[in-house]
Amino acid sequence: MLYFIVRRCVMLIPVLIGLTVVMFAIARLLPGDPVGLAAGPNATPEEIEALAREFGLDKPVWVQYANYAAGLLQGDLGTSLLTRRPVAADIAAYLPATLELVIAAMLFAVLIGIPLGLVTAVWRNRWPDYVSQVLAIGAISLPRFFLGLLLQLCFAMWLMWLPLGGRLPVIVIPPPSVTGFLTIDSLIAGDLETFGTALRHLAMPAIAMSLSPLATIMRMMRASTIEVMGQDYVMTARALGLPRNKIILKYVARNAVSATLTVIGLYFGWLLGGTVLVETVFDWPGLGLYATKAIISQDMMPVIGVALVIGLLFVAANLIIDLLYGVINPKVRYS
Amino acid sequence: MTPHTATGYSASFFMRNVYDPLVRVTGSPPEPVPALAESWSVSEDGMTYRFAINPSARFHSGSPVTPEDVIYSFKRALELAKGNSWMIRGIVTPEGISAPDAQTVEFSLAKPFAAFLQVLPWIFIVEKSAVEANLGEDMGQSWLLANTAGSGPFQVARSQVGTLYHLARAEEAWQAGGGNLDGVIWQIVRETATQRLMLQRGEAHVAVDLTSEDMESLEGAPGVVRVIEPEYRTFSIKMNTEHGPLQDINLRKAISHAVNYEAIRDSAGFAELMTGPLPTGILGHDPALDVPRMDLDKAREYMAKTDRPEGGFSLRMVHVSGLEQQRRWSLIMLDSLKQLGIDLEIQPLKWPDMVAACASPETFPDFFPVYQTANYGDPDNIAFAAYHSSRNGGWQNAVYNNPEVDALIEAGRAEIDPAKRAGIYGEFQRKVIEDAPDIFGVLELRKIGLRDSVENYEFTPVASNAVEAWPLSIG
Numbered sequence: 107m108l109y110f111i112v113r114r115c116v117m118l119i120p121v122l123i124g125l126t127v128v129m130f131a132i133a134r135l136l137p138g139d140p141v142g143l144a145a146g147p148n149a150t151p152e153e154i155e156a157l158a159r160e161f162g163l164d165k166p167v168w169v170q171y172a173n174y175a176a177g178l179l180q181g182d183l184g185t186s187l188l189t190r191r192p193v194a195a196d197i198a199a200y201l202p203a204t205l206e207l208v209i210a211a212m213l214f215a216v217l218i219g220i221p222l223g224l225v226t227a228v229w230r231n232r233w234p235d236y237v238s239q240v241l242a243i244g245a246i247s248l249p250r251f252f253l254g255l256l257l258q259l260c261f262a263m264w265l266m267w268l269p270l271g272g273r274l275p276v277i278v279i280p281p282p283s284v285t286g287f288l289t290i291d292s293l294i295a296g297d298l299e300t301f302g303t304a305l306r307h308l309a310m311p312a313i314a315m316s317l318s319p320l321a322t323i324m325r326m327m328r329a330s331t332i333e334v335m336g337q338d339y340v341m342t343a344r345a346l347g348l349p350r351n352k353i354i355l356k357y358v359a360r361n362a363v364s365a366t367l368t369v370i371g372l373y374f375g376w377l378l379g380g381t382v383l384v385e386t387v388f389d390w391p392g393l394g395l396y397a398t399k400a401i402i403s404q405d406m407m408p409v410i411g412v413a414l415v416i417g418l419l420f421v422a423a424n425l426i427i428d429l430l431y432g433v434i435n436p437k438v439r440y441s
Numbered sequence: 442m443t444p445h446t447a448t449g450y451s452a453s454f455f456m457r458n459v460y461d462p463l464v465r466v467t468g469s470p471p472e473p474v475p476a477l478a479e480s481w482s483v484s485e486d487g488m489t490y491r492f493a494i495n496p497s498a499r500f501h502s503g504s505p506v507t508p509e510d511v512i513y514s515f516k517r518a519l520e521l522a523k524g525n526s527w528m529i530r531g532i533v534t535p536e537g538i539s540a541p542d543a544q545t546v547e548f549s550l551a552k553p554f555a556a557f558l559q560v561l562p563w564i565f566i567v568e569k570s571a572v573e574a575n576l577g578e579d580m581g582q583s584w585l586l587a588n589t590a591g592s593g594p595f596q597v598a599r600s601q602v603g604t605l606y607h608l609a610r611a612e613e614a615w616q617a618g619g620g621n622l623d624g625v626i627w628q629i630v631r632e633t634a635t636q637r638l639m640l641q642r643g644e645a646h647v648a649v650d651l652t653s654e655d656m657e658s659l660e661g662a663p664g665v666v667r668v669i670e671p672e673y674r675t676f677s678i679k680m681n682t683e684h685g686p687l688q689d690i691n692l693r694k695a696i697s698h699a700v701n702y703e704a705i706r707d708s709a710g711f712a713e714l715m716t717g718p719l720p721t722g723i724l725g726h727d728p729a730l731d732v733p734r735m736d737l738d739k740a741r742e743y744m745a746k747t748d749r750p751e752g753g754f755s756l757r758m759v760h761v762s763g764l765e766q767q768r769r770w771s772l773i774m775l776d777s778l779k780q781l782g783i784d785l786e787i788q789p790l791k792w793p794d795m796v797a798a799c800a801s802p803e804t805f806p807d808f809f810p811v812y813q814t815a816n817y818g819d820p821d822n823i824a825f826a827a828y829h830s831s832r833n834g835g836w837q838n839a840v841y842n843n844p845e846v847d848a849l850i851e852a853g854r855a856e857i858d859p860a861k862r863a864g865i866y867g868e869f870q871r872k873v874i875e876d877a878p879d880i881f882g883v884l885e886l887r888k889i890g891l892r893d894s895v896e897n898y899e900f901t902p903v904a905s906n907a908v909e910a911w912p913l914s915i916g
Contacts, residue, residue, distance in 0.1 A: 137794050137797055138791065138793030138794040138796070138797045139793055139796045139797035139800070140793050142796050142797070142835070143792065143793050143796050145523075146448050146523075146524075147826070147835060147836060147837050148527035148528075148826065148837075149523075149527070149835075150522075150527075151834070152522075153522050153523065156522070189602070189603075190446075190582070190586075191586065191602065196602065196603075199601070199602060200603075255634065258635070258638060262638065262642070263638060263641070263642070266642075269644075270635060270638050270639055270642065270644060271630070271635050271639075272628070275644070276605055276607070276626045276628050277626065279599070386631045386632050387632050387635065388635070389628075389629075389630045389631060389632065389635055391601065391603065391604035395603070395631065396603065399603075402791065402792065402793075403792070403793060404791070404793040
């Protein structure tokens with residue numbers, strides 16, 4: 107298994123190199139004048155030139171790439187043209203917020219979606235099935251930002267149960283950063299009140315993000331449960347007179363989950379890349395907001411940095427999922 | 442957020458509250474009032490300015506603010522040549538600043554500049570010894586990103602880049618008076634609907650970036666005060682006067698008279714129509730200017746003088762992709778041009794691509810919509826940025842150049858007497874209108890929402906979205 111992990115990690119290297127090459131090529135091919143933009147409307151041509159020199163953008167693109175690659179090996183993701191701040195520091199500041207949101211959304215989707223899928227499969231073609239099918243289709247087809255706005259209107263404006271946005275109220279000083287996840291950090295600091303506040307802030311954006319994966323996981327789980335329930339060994343178990351609940355929980359659920367795991371892995375990456383709209387609506391200070399701002403101004407270093415980090419996380423998530431197959435179904439062999 | 446290099450309104454908010462300039466501006470129209478300088482005098486020829494530094498002025502470190510710090514800050518701004526330093530370039534020179542005594546700074550300007558007091562609020566004073574001790578390789582720029590060296594009423598309590606700045610009143614803030622705020626939190630909220638909801642729920646006291654739709658739905662909202670004020674921000678559609686069919690002044694005039702201005706204003710929400718190149722209310726603005734209005738007979742008259750009086754050709758307009766407002770304006774142009782038999786090709790572009798298109802008349806489109814904000818409260822700002830030929834190649838004035846207009850702009854900035862200046866700018870406006878380089882669009886009103894507990898808020902049309910927190914109180 108160790109060999110499997112190492113091989114997967116080694117395979118990652120060409121992927122990442124390819125990613126940087128493609129991003130550099132795009133940066134070169136795109137029209138536009140990011141330096142002129144960063145220098146501001148009142149900059150003289152000399153000032154713009156000086157800025158390009160300062161960032162090495164006056165050099166041929168392969169020299170720029172070589173410099174970037176050399177920096178990358180030392181963990182340097184370059185400097186943002188617009189904010190003049192190191193990209194690595196910015197990503198370190200924004201990433202935990204996005205991860206916290208994505209993981210919370212994923213947890214919510216899995217914890218609700220899997221049991222719901224199981225239930226609807228068992229109660230197939232009866233009312234719980236129909237109700238959840240209709241809801242699932244609704245959840246998939248609603249755009250996330252729109253759902254976010256609806257949730258805000260409902261829970262923040264009318265019911266006043268939840269805060270509008272942000273990770274914490276602005277007047278609350280966040281707990282000392284250990285993991286960067288405010289919920290976990292406040293628990294570590296033993297501050298239950300802040301934990302509750304952080305959780306309440308997390309709730310709406312996480313739900314807005316999770317509904318689409320939740321619905322997909324549910325449908326996937328339902329389909330694979332139905333399939334597994336038709337397998338010979340389930341029939342056999344039934345014929346042997348094993349209790350129905352035991353069959354479902356012990357044999358059926360286990361096997362049905364492996365197929366669903368793939369979907370979860372793919373969705374993790376999809377959520378990471380797609381937080382932008384939800385982060386904007388809920389003013390969640392994460393990577394999505396950071397990346398959009400950079401893309402709009404063609405500030406390539408942050409864009410490449412974010413793409414690399416998301417790529418890495420995506421691969422990592424899928425690796426974990428692959429390993430989980432083995433945990434759930436020991437028959438899976440890694441070779 | 443480093444003084445002398447940063448621009449943008451988050452940075453402006455930060456610097457206006459953590460650093461002090463020599464003078465501030467307040468009111469509408471903006472009037473210079475004392476900041477670090479408690480008083481000043483101007484020589485008769487407008488070439489020499491003397492500022493008496495307030496003896497009680499202290500940096501956050503506790504050291505007094507001296508003329509030395511002022512001189513250092515101006516020199517640093519000029520040397521770095523970034524941020525707001527363009528406002529004083531060619532006017533203040535390193536040799537021209539001196540300290541005749543321990544409490545006075547004297548500027549001998551390289552050439553007369555009537556807007557000098559108006560630009561001073563944007564040059565912030567840093568503590569020389571603090572910056573000098575941390576120069577690094579970039580004149581202290583990196584150090585100032587994480588540290589401050591100011592004398593403003595607030596200092597940084599907490600900062601999360603791109604998210605929020607929490608400023609606390611400086612322990613021994615030297616500024617007398619002001620409001621009762623112990624601190625101020627500037628939170629960056631991208632979605633304006635969220636800003637509005639926060640204001641309604643009382644989670645925010647001030648929302649600076651609201652849309653017309655937000656303003657409408659805030660009407661009558663309990664506890665909310667709406668501020669809808671004209672500011673020095675113009676919206677116009679620039680035409681390519683140097684390349685393509687619009688080189689023909691008659692065609693430009695025909696189009697200027699074919700445009701449905703009312704539709705442009707209506708689609709802008711809270712806005713008034715421009716009556717010439719300068720915003721309403723600014724020094725020298727002449728409300729009686731004969732600016733083109735929709736008049737199809739006149740449009741056809743001008744059209745008849747062109748090579749192709751029947752139209753039958755196509756022009757190209759770009760706009761920032763995703764900006765709904767600009768898209769609607771493009772459609773109005775399409776509709777207006779149809780009446781002259783001209784087709785309009787509309788092309789949404791990303792802003793960096795639009796900036797790049799300004800590089801030469803050949804790449805500049807026929808129509809280019811643009812907002813222009815005055816950075817300081819003087820007609821020179823917009824006149825120079827938007828119509829002086831030295832700006833050609835940049836997006837503020839990509840192609841338009843007329844030596845007569847240049848001469849008027851230069852005369853306007855060099856003249857000290859306000860009455861004479863008003864005359865010069867009147868002439869300038871008439872000349873520009875005669876050339877018809879732009880479709881003069883609208884002045885969008887600034888839309889700010891306040892909680893009714895906020896006291897002492899005073900609107901000023903310059904940098905109104907970077908609120909100065911010092912005078913404010915919460916009742």
